[in-house]
Amino acid sequence: MxxxxxxxxxxxxxxxxxxxxxxxxxxxxxxxxxxxxxxxxxxxxxxxxxxxxxxxxxxxxxxxxxxxxxxxxxxxxxxxxxxxxxxEMAVFDYLKYMGDLRQIPNVEDRVDEVLEMVGLSDRANGYIANLSKGxxxxxxxxxxxxxxxxxxxxxxxxxxxxxxxxxxxxxxxxxxxxxxxxxxxxxxxxxxxxxxxxxxxxxxxxxxxxxxxxxxxxxLAGAERVALRVRGEADKDLIKVIQKVKGVEEAELKADGSVEFEFASGKDARPEVAKQVIQSGYDLLELRPLGMSLEEIFLELTSNEGKKKQ
Amino acid sequence: MKNIWTIAKREYNNYFNGPLAYIVALVIFFSVGAFFVNLLLYGQQQGMYGAPAPDPNFLNVVFVFLMLFLSPAITMRLLSDEARMGTLELLLTAPVRDFELVAGKWLGSVLFVLTLVAFSLIYPIIYNNFITPHIDYKLLISSYIAVILMTFALLGLGVGISAMFSNQFASYFIALGLFFILWFVIGIPANFMSSGGEIFSYMSISDHFTAINTGTVKLGDIVYFLSLTAFGLFVGTTAIEIRRWR
Missing domain, CATH: 3.40.50.300 (P-loop containing nucleotide triphosphate hydrolases)
Known part of the structure; x- marks a missing residue:
């Protein structure tokens, strides 16, 4: 097509x-x-x-x-x-105009039909100026x-x-x-x-x-990244605890007092991390997966391309 | 061709959604009306002395003179606004030829002005009842042909200019300047030239208008107005095409 x-x-x-x-x-x-x-x-x-x-x-x-x-x-x-x-036009008139330009037969019936499809039948006679962005x-x-x-x-x-x-x-x-x-x-x-x-x-x-x-x-999902938050500030001991868990590849302390760690996808390290953190006496508040942002995907893809060329 | 009509119809109706149409109508009928009252009094006075009453054609001179200033306001919005609002993208991706778009806009504005022209017929009709001998109808028709041709040309050029700019006010002032030159300025050099001045007087829009308005309808004058119109529409179509390539 x-x-x-x-x-x-x-x-x-x-x-x-x-x-x-x-x-x-x-x-x-x-x-x-x-x-x-x-x-x-x-x-x-x-x-x-x-x-x-x-x-x-x-x-x-x-x-x-x-x-x-x-x-x-x-x-x-x-x-x-x-x-x-x-x-300055009403919804129905606007669509009828566009339909006329496209020379649609029985344009008024068709306009009613599409208004039904997009759920705007009740606003057909309202002015477009008064409609919300959506x-x-x-x-x-x-x-x-x-x-x-x-x-x-x-x-x-x-x-x-x-x-x-x-x-x-x-x-x-x-x-x-x-x-x-x-x-x-x-x-x-x-x-x-x-x-x-x-x-x-x-x-x-x-x-x-x-x-x-x-x-x-x-x-793209080579590794999964998770943010972890405990009551109070996280410290170096906590990092050590997390790093000891099998499957965790990288753990780092963030400036806002949370910890981010990564594990290979398919080997979910989260349950074990949670267990260890609690056993070490920390109050676990949050364990949140960090999705890959578009920017990261681009970085990933463009850097992959660079590697291939070399 | 159907698309031209669809666009023209919307444009025509659109004039009455805003204040512009009423302001234009008000200015025209107030001014022409003032001259009409004058004409009526003078015509009756002449009648009392047994002299022939003056022609009502002067009213159309007033009409056309006002159109020099008002028609840029009528056309400025036509394509400039579509470009500014982004609705031009919609029209340019609809199965409409660029020429159809420009011609449709032009026709819409022409129909609007012709509505005003039709209303202005009321003056000679009233005038006719007050004077003896009655109006020379051939002269009146000739005068209205002049007004219609003038409308075609001014609006054609206006639409062409409107297609070039996304800013309405740029469209207004460029069109106003052009009409001013065509009406007042371009004929002037002819007065000072011993030979070759005909070119300048041929280009002057006022000379052609006056010729037809005073009863001499010549093919040359008609061709002049129609070529200005065609030139305006051509410029408009080209401007839209250039927009695509940019």
Whole structure:
């Protein structure tokens, strides 16, 4: 459905996207994971026909994004990062306008349908200016779904939503992803793990990892890190106690009076650590797993790349 | 073509959501109305002496003169605001050609001004009841053709300029400056040149308007207005395309 080969985009002298290649099949949800400024939005804008690439070949649903831009745009639903809405219009009128531009037959029925899907039926006649950020996000999503697009491109679709809505929107995306192709960008690792079948990690305009979410997770989870807190300040004796436990690879004292330690994944050292700490007379207050942050994953991945080259 | 109409319709309705439309209408009808009262009194006075009443065409000169200042305000928002608000991204990823977008915006503003033009017909109709002999209808039609062509051209150029800037006020003042030059300035060199001055007087928008407004409808004048319109829409379309490539 989406085929990208050697995509490059320059903004003046700055190269935003560098020789990007990937595919996305029908019925697949692909996540674009990367920090701000990694080139996610640029790539998405090129896929939607908003701007042409500097170099490379991009086809969506079999149409070239430069040569057959209108055909591509007919088949793509797009939710940009900052949801663009005419705030002076009512929700229903706005969606009807977008539907008219896409020449959808029986547009009013379809608008009712998508409003139902995103849970905004009761606000159909309200002005967009009076909607909360989360609601606006859902209006934007409704706009992207209007014409039953073959390819759905969502730039940070859950940003600004409250937790309940995040769950709803994710379910909606998952349901859509069963039949259509969804490409979504996010900078939240757990979100990508949650919804996507496959993840592309992108940094500085290059793909640095591409894999299914499960594989990526196990590839990265070489060691697990845990924070431990006791009543009062932790001291060197406590470190010694923890280090003695079998499986613990590293333990260090943190400035805030807590201890962080690591153990190889698969050999959970936490129960034994807890037992030893309590037996040594400390009051154990907290034992908290520290997830790998996106930054750490990048460090991990980029340093791995460096090692390979050597 | 359907897209042009869809965009035009929204733009037309949108004018009445804000205060701008009412301010423009107020300024125009207040000013033209003041001249109308004057004309009415003068026309009746002339009638008493048995002299022919003056033509009402001067009212359209007032209308068009005001449009020089007001039409940049009507067009400034059209594409500048879309760019600033980010809604341009939405339109540029919808299956709409760049030209359709620009032409739709233009048509929406034209329809708005033509609504005002239609309302202004009330002045000559009233005037007609007070004077003998009655209005020369051919002259009146010619005058309104001049107003409509002028509307096309000013709004076409305005839309083109609006597509170039994300800032409304930049759009306003650039358009205002351009109209000022086209109306007042560009014809001036013709007065001082012994030969070749025709080029400058041909470029002057006021000369063409005056010609049609006073009853001489020539193909050359019509072509002039339509080419200005087409030029404006072309500039607008190109500006949108350049935005994509940037």
């Amino acid at each position: 989406i085929k990208v080969r050697g995509l490059t985009k320059d903004y003046g002298a700055r190269r935003a996207v560098h020789n990007l290649s990937f595919d996305a099949q029908q019925g697949e949800i692909v996540g674009f994971l990367g920090p701000n400024g990694a080139g996610k939005t640029t790539t998405m804008r090129i896929l939607t026909g908003y701007m042409p690439p500097t170099d490379g070949e991009v086809t969506v649903a079999g149409y070239d994004v430069v040569e057959e831009s209108l055909e591509v745009r007919k088949r793509v639903g797009y939710l940009p990062e900052t949801v663009p809405l005419y705030t 609601m606006r996000q859902r209006v934007g999503l409704a706009q992207a779904l209007l014409h039953k697009p073959e390819v759905l491109i969502l730039d940070e679709p859950t940003i600004g939503l409250d937790p309940g809505q995040v769950v709803e929107v994710r379910e909606l995306i998952r349901a859509i992803g069963k039949e259509r192709t969804v490409l979504l960008s996010t900078h939240l690792l757990h979100e990508a793990q949650n919804i996507c079948d496959r993840v592309l990690i992108i940094n500085k305009g290059k793909i640095i990892a591409e894999d299914t979410t499960e594989n990526l997770q196990s590839r």
